[in-house]
Amino acid sequence: MKVLIAEDDPVFCRLIETKLVKWGYETVVTHNGIEAWEVLKREDAPPLAILDWMMPDMDGAEVCGKARESSQIRPAYIILLTAKDRSEDITKGLQAGADDYITKPFDDEEFQARIKVGVRVVRLQRLLSDRVTELEASLRRVKQLQGLLPICSYCKNIRNDQNYWQKVESYISEHTEVQFTHGICPECFQRIVEPELERLKKETPLSDL
Amino acid sequence: MNLKTLAEKVDLDEAEYQDMIDLFLKTTSLHLIQLETAIETEDTRKVIESAHSIKGSAASLGLTGISGVAWGMEANARANNLTGAGRAVQTIKAEMERVAELVSVSSTARNG
Known part of the structure; x- marks a missing residue:
């Protein structure tokens, strides 16, 4: 899975990139909030983003806020990186739309575990989104009959939208999606078919039967 | 303490760790220049920013000595106290020289 890294500190940036590559992720590296925002707007934006809180030009929380406000971009799972002693940043970051946070310097196992949570959520979101698309496509295929249907009380023809009486x-x-297959019910057989057969028998000379 | 032990502490191999340390030494040198100017001009905000960066990246590489000194400098600067900041910069420089020496020893050992 592709992961966006936005970190202005070269050491942290390299460290995160090295770890992610080691754990089997593909990385897209940016060094400030503006670059990160440009990547998130792309059609092929990574579904998971790790954004440092303190960055020049646009901080991580601002990028989060913009990503959550925009209806045009695919929602990414966002993890904010923040210093351990800045607990107020965590609240602000989560309120701005971050899904999770990691404090710096991070513990490797915790970092990896939190990324795995993100991957699970991204996969679940994709699965749900695919199911919704499938359902929408199915609904478009299914024709539905709803509302009042004018029907003739005698011949049972139906008046269609063009005001035409249709069989x-x-x-x-x-x-x-219904197709009809024709048959005769016992009641109609008795009421219509049998008298007709009787009539035919009477009218037709014996030699012709 | 050698480079291999430090690398193992942060779950990196020696070559990866050396690469990070090189980067750390370069960026921290720049931060130290900024710090010295900020201390001279008593720019507390800049002292906080630079000390904060050094503290974080040193801690992430297991360089607890440098990180601890930078932590103290940042905390004092947040309390508007720059007394001792100059001395802290000198301590960090000395620690960095020690780390550079470790890198040099490790490179010689690996490359012969």
């Missing part, structure tokens, strides 16, 4: 079979076939 019930063709109307339902057009508006649903």
Whole structure:
């Protein structure tokens, strides 16, 4: 997975990059908030970002705020890096939209564990987003019948949107995924078919049957 | 204390750690120049910023001596006290020389 690093301190930046590469992540490195924001706006923006709180031009919390306000960019999982003795930064950062924070200097195991949490959340979000897209596509395919349907009380034809009286079979076939297969119910057989057969028997000479 | 032991403390191999230390020595030298100017001009905010950076990167590389001195300098500057800041800079410089010596010994040992 691709991870964005935004850190102005060259030592920290190299350290984070080295660790992430060692743990199997692909990295995109930036050195200030403006550069980080430009990367986050890209179509192929990394889904996970580690932003230092204190950076020149635009700090980590500002980048967070901009990322959360914008509806045009894909939401990234953001981890803020902050100094251990600046607990007020943590609250501000989380309020600005960060998902998590890591204090500097960080403990390797904790750092890796927090990144793994981020990866899990990103994967879950992707899964949900894919499911929603699938559902939306399915809904577009399913035709639904809703509301009032004017039907003739005698012939059972249906009045369509063009004010045309249409056979019930063709109307339902057009508006649903249903296909009709024709048969005769016992009641109609008795009421219609049998009398018709009787009539035919009577009318037709025996030699023709 | 040698470079290998320090590298192991931060879970890096010796070559990676040496690379970081080189970078640390370069950036900290720049911070120290800024610090000296800031102390001279009694610019407390700049002292805090530079000491804060040195403190963080030194701690991340396990250089607890340098980090501790920078921590003290930052804390004093936050309390508007720059007394002893000049001495702290000298201590950091001496510690950096010691680290540079460790790097040099390690390079000689590895490259023969």
